[in-house]
Amino acid sequence: MSQNNDRLFDFESVDTKNIHAIFSKYNNQLLIQNIVPIAAGMSTSNYMVETRNKKYLLKVYPRNNDHSDIEIAAYKYAHNIIKVPELLYFDNSKIIIDNIYAIFQYIEGLTLREYVSKNKGFPSNIAYEIGSMLGLLHRKEYTCTALLNADLCIKNKVIQFENQYEFFLDGMPGKHLNEKVKRDLEYFIDANHHLIERISEKNVFCHGDFIPSNILMDVYESIWFIDFEYCFSGPCYYDIGKFFRSRENYSQYIDDKMKNDFAKGYNTMNQRTLPDDWYKLSKIADIAVMLALINRENIPRDWIEGIEEEIIKTMNLQ
16 A cells, blocks of 8 residues: 555644744744755644754644644653654644644654665664564553543543444445455454454554654664654554555565564563564554545545555455
8 A cells, every 4th residue: 555645634834933933932042044844744734943053843733633732741651761752842822823833853864664765675673673662662551442641541432443343344434445345354354353352452552653654764773753643542453554554665675574573672672472473463453444544435546445455465364
């Protein structure tokens, strides 16, 4: 499934005067020399702001889908156990602009997807390190699949993961799918319910959008995780499946060695080791995640076709 660049929310244009005011409120000694909008991203609107001696990331949250409170909590939690950009300033007053915003440490480097494409593969230490960092995040466990509050405690229990397949196939996603794909998927889900039960056995702190574009490689080849705004409580396979979803200029470099390095890292740092069939479980879990992507009326046809293609690949896994 190729990566789609359509944004979920329009890019928020913040003029130069307001960006200067934002940074003056943070530190009135800073002299801004350069402001660069960062087009990448699906939800928040980001700017690289450069002063004489340092670069910063200004993150502006969308007005109608603001997950800032939980993301800030997630960054504070993750900061104690893995490498994430440091939160420098947070303002939810909406005095300067009509959006909540945060200022973060700016990480100079490449996304994992860019890095892998450039280097034509995964060095073993990279896959191992990503697995170990995710294993550390997943050590925080919950009693059910749920949305979290600003304290990273359960806020609202949602449809439990093992029931999401049926829920989505009976709803809007099922209407989008090709009839044969839907029928085959219903049979597949029924035949593999025992695996879905295993996927759903435990719920952990999930990043929520664990894709290669949300993993950064800095100039020293250190790994950083970013963008926690969709974190929640769910099965560990949610993040893993999303990470291993097919992507152009990326998936061709995922082989058995890379998977083994990832799993070794994960198992080293997590108190519950992944089973031998963890990859298949993660791909099955990702079916529900992809169905959630098309759980609305108007969906680009290429999204649906990409998801159908990925579902067929998973159903053919041995």
